[in-house]
Amino acid sequence: xxxxxxxxxxxxxxxxxxxxxxxxxxxxxxxxxxxxxxxxxxxxxxxxxxxxxxxxxxxxxxxxxxxxxxxxxxxxxxxxxxxxxxxxxxxxxxxxxxxxxxxxxxxxxxxxxxxxxxxxxxxxxxxxxxxxxxxxxxxxxxxxxxxxxxxxxxxxxxxxxxxxxxxxxxxxxxxxxxxxxxxxxxxxxxxxxxxxxxxxxxxxxxxxxxxxxxxxxxxxxxxxxxxxxxxxxxxxxxxxxxxxxxxxxxxxxxxxxxxxxxxxxxxxxxxxxxxxxxxxxxxxxxxxxxxxxxxxxxxxxxxxxxxxxxxxxxxxxxxxxxxxxxxxxxxxxxxxxxxxxxxxxxxxxxxxxxxxxxxxxxxxxxxxxxxxxxxxxxxxxxxxxxxxxxxxxxxxxxxxxxxxxxxxxxxxxxxxxxxxxxxxxxxxxxxxxxxxxxxxxxxxxxxxxxxxxxxxxxxxxxxxxxxxxxxxxxxxxxxxxxxxxxxxxxxxxxxxxxxxxxxxxxxxxxxxxxxxxxxxxxxxxxxxxxxxxxxxxxxxxxxxxxxxxxxxxxxxxxxxxxxxxxxxxxxxxxxxxxxxxxxxxxxxxxxxxxxxxx
Numbered sequence: 001x002x003x004x005x006x007x008x009x010x011x012x013x014x015x016x017x018x019x020x021x022x023x024x025x026x027x028x029x030x031x032x033x034x035x036x037x038x039x040x041x042x043x044x045x046x047x048x049x050x051x052x053x054x055x056x057x058x059x060x061x062x063x064x065x066x067x068x069x070x071x072x073x074x075x076x077x078x079x080x081x082x083x084x085x086x087x088x089x090x091x092x093x094x095x096x097x098x099x100x101x102x103x104x105x106x107x108x109x110x111x112x113x114x115x116x117x118x119x120x121x122x123x124x125x126x127x128x129x130x131x132x133x134x135x136x137x138x139x140x141x142x143x144x145x146x147x148x149x150x151x152x153x154x155x156x157x158x159x160x161x162x163x164x165x166x167x168x169x170x171x172x173x174x175x176x177x178x179x180x181x182x183x184x185x186x187x188x189x190x191x192x193x194x195x196x197x198x199x200x201x202x203x204x205x206x207x208x209x210x211x212x213x214x215x216x217x218x219x220x221x222x223x224x225x226x227x228x229x230x231x232x233x234x235x236x237x238x239x240x241x242x243x244x245x246x247x248x249x250x251x252x253x254x255x256x257x258x259x260x261x262x263x264x265x266x267x268x269x270x271x272x273x274x275x276x277x278x279x280x281x282x283x284x285x286x287x288x289x290x291x292x293x294x295x296x297x298x299x300x301x302x303x304x305x306x307x308x309x310x311x312x313x314x315x316x317x318x319x320x321x322x323x324x325x326x327x328x329x330x331x332x333x334x335x336x337x338x339x340x341x342x343x344x345x346x347x348x349x350x351x352x353x354x355x356x357x358x359x360x361x362x363x364x365x366x367x368x369x370x371x372x373x374x375x376x377x378x379x380x381x382x383x384x385x386x387x388x389x390x391x392x393x394x395x396x397x398x399x400x401x402x403x404x405x406x407x408x409x410x411x412x413x414x415x416x417x418x419x420x421x422x423x424x425x426x427x428x429x430x431x432x433x434x435x436x437x438x439x440x441x442x443x444x445x446x447x448x449x450x451x452x453x454x455x456x457x458x459x460x461x462x463x464x465x466x467x468x469x470x471x472x473x474x475x476x477x478x479x480x481x482x483x484x485x486x487x488x489x490x491x492x493x494x495x496x497x498x499x500x501x502x503x504x505x506x507x508x509x510x511x512x513x514x515x516x517x518x519x520x521x522x523x524x525x526x527x528x529x530x531x532x533x534x535x536x537x538x539x540x541x542x543x544x545x546x547x548x549x550x551x552x553x554x555x556x557x558x559x560x561x562x563x564x565x566x567x568x569x570x571x572x573x574x575x576x577x578x579x580x581x582x583x584x585x586x587x588x589x590x591x592x593x594x595x596x597x598x
Contacts, residue, residue: 033059081333118246162198220327289312491582
């Protein structure tokens with residue numbers, strides 16, 4: 001469903017609010033979006049008609065379970081996973097007779113209809129050609145006060161593998177430097193970065209094309225954790241049950257969907273020095289700090305008539321990306337079972353874990369050590385390699401019901417025997433590990449134990465499972481829970497959701513978790529050069545930069561408070577940033593001063 005039709009559908013379902021008055025793309029649209037995205041069930045999508053440019057902006061479009069289902073054309077996200085299972089079963093089940101084999105022909109025809117097709121001539125995305133391409137004509141957002149500039153936040157970045165001509169479509173934020181250049185923020189784990197290295201080794205200019213909007217499945221496909229070499233537009237064809245029609249770009253040898261709203265054509269020169277990009281209030285809820293990335297040069301911009309500019313806001317969860325992540329959790333559960341770990345029965349990646357920090361896995365356990373086998377399998381699979389806290393359970397438990405889950409974990413774990421530590425890759429945005437992109441992981445085996453796994457319970461069966469405490473109240477000689485998690489004194493430990501979010505962001509599991517007298521102690525305080533570990537064994541010696549938390553400024557909050565009534569966007573919603581000011585460490589994207597740290 002193309003973006004303009006999606007807007008009409010959402011409006012007909014009372015899932016969208018039109019904002020007709022002028023709202024500034026610098027901070028104001030982001031602040032309003034943040035207020036809606038954190039209301040019950042994700043609030044409403046927002047369509048800003050007056051942006052100071054020729055184009056309206058759509059935000060929070062996928063920001064609810066209902067809207068992500070509309071975007072993907074299903075009533076329930078599990079439908080997609082079930083369909084993947086049906087396809088896999090059809091092609092992998094034994095075919096003993098000629099007629100069994102003939103039965104596959106309709107499936108093969110169906111799959112052929114999903115393959116992307118090239119169209120000659122121009123597409124609707126090329127209806128309007130900017131004679132003098134200028135990125136400043138687009139309503140690009142600046143979201144947080146210490147962002148390095150305006151950022152395109154929903155770009156579908158098209159690159160081509162120069163060795164085999166296989167296309168990749170990824171989503172990497174793009175900071176606007178001037179009317180014809182941006183940053184290209186692809187991390188070293190990403191396919192775009194791998195293609196960049198190939199062009200660099202071949203001493204060739206790298207063609208890159210960025211699209212915005214179009215069919216709603218394209219945006220999701222660009223974020224999906226597909227295996228290397230799997231074309232995102234085949235996956236998009238599967239999702240929308242028809243092929244994606246592609247048209248050749250005007251200045252670059254790359255094909256893009258005919259129905260996208262914007263096409264930004266250009267190149268990256270791998271021999272050009274890298275440029276400073278950032279800071280940026282990121283999906284972790286913290287700023288990702290300024291660093292060196294390639295520069296993207298624009299050669300052409302085209303767009304549909306009446307194009308819509310799609311944008312998203314990321315930051316402290318929940319945001320719109322939480323629902324995109326939940327779609328990935330449900331859709332890719334079946335491929336995880338079929339290809340990686342057949343014992344997996346269910347998967348829950350809590351929103352507080354910002355995609356990858358925390359995973360709860362339910363397995364069909366049949367033998368001793370199976371939980372650890374599952375953890376190692378998942379940590380070796382695609383983007384699951386970034387996970388650093390994994391909890392594994394089995395049996396009669398609903399892993400989406402946290403009261404039920406906590407009871408199950410408490411019943412089944414012995415801290416001395418059921419905690420497993422290892423090291424591996426982490427997300428580049430993880431700021432707590434001692435090294436960039438590499439650090440500790442923890443698996444909590446809360447499965448029912450086989451005979452070979454049982455040891456004495458250290459007489460603490462009646463302890464509660466966990467306790468959140470502030471650093472100034474922590475007493476290692478008076479532990480009342482199996483797991484004690486220690487936070488900075490300025491953290492409200494009664495706010496469980498916020499505390500779990502900070503836990504996932506602030507620990508390197510190997511360094512910050514210790515088993516002492518049968519209890520697991522976790523140092524979930526912010527890590528910075530002056531941090532004093534709660535463990536007195538050694539000097540902390542943390543040398544990495546410490547990012548600040550992404551939070552709106554008082555000035556922006558006051559502006560939106562005063563505008564709210566005249567915007568006619570419904571009942572007043574207070575700024576979520578008011579509730580996190582106690583967590584802001586200093587002025588700026590990077591924590592430098594000693595505010596809140598005494």
